[in-house]
Amino acid sequence: MTSERDAQFHSFVVAHRAAMVRTATLLTAGDQHLAEDLVQSTLTKLYVAWPAFRRAANPDGYVRRTLVNVLTDEHRRGWRRRERPVAVLPDEPAAETVGGELTEGLRAALRDLPPRMRAALVFRYVYDLDVAATADALGCSEGTVKSQTARALDRVRAVLGPVSSVLA
Structure with missing residues (x-):
């Protein structure tokens, strides 16, 4: 019951x-x-x-x-082991943007970001939350959200080039 x-x-x-x-x-x-x-x-x-x-x-x-x-x-887990990503998977087509989904290049750029920076970008630009809601979700100040977002965007742009239509 x-x-x-x-x-x-x-x-x-x-x-x-x-x-x-x-x-x-x-x-x-x-x-x-x-x-x-x-x-x-x-x-x-x-x-x-x-x-x-x-x-x-x-x-x-x-x-x-x-x-x-x-x-x-x-x-934070010490025993955690990650698989190592490779540039090209055998027998699999290259990933492209389909229906607003992330390209493999953007996915790789996000993967290189620390988790909190990645979360700031996802909440701000994918879910279109304002700075205050993102700060609440991450448990930090609005200034931290702004600085983390700016630094993350700089790092993503460095990987993808100056124009990123997904996170611009």
């Missing part, structure tokens, strides 16, 4: 999981497997803190903040 809490949580997961996976995929610069792991960990944390989540004034911000915290925790 399921409780009311379980039913509410199930409804939340059905309604929001796809968007969470998309955000996590952007935050991980296209690493779909890590994104799935992050979403699963985030959902676990949300379930444990369900009463606090239900009382939150900004539930979307609560989810974004939890997702960023889980990503930060993942990057």
Whole structure:
């Protein structure tokens, strides 16, 4: 027999999981497997803190903040081993922009950024959050968001060239 809490949580997961996976995929610069792991960990944390989540004034911000915290925790793990990306995958066509999705060049440029810089760019330019909402999601000041965004854009432009239609 399921409780009311379980039913509410199930409804939340059905309604929001796809968007969470998309955000996590952007935050991980296209690493779909890590994104799935992050979403699963985030959902676990949300379930444990369900009463606090239900009382939150900004539930979307609560989810974004939890997702960023889980990503930060993942990057802090000492035993974590990453696969090494290669320039060309065998027997696979080159990735291009399709329907607004990220190009492989942009994905690689985002992958080279530290997680907080990447999160600042994703929240500011992909999700079009203002500086205050991004600062709230990242748990930092608005000035930090501005400086992290400016530095991240400089680094992305250095990799992609002076004109980037996706993050300009």
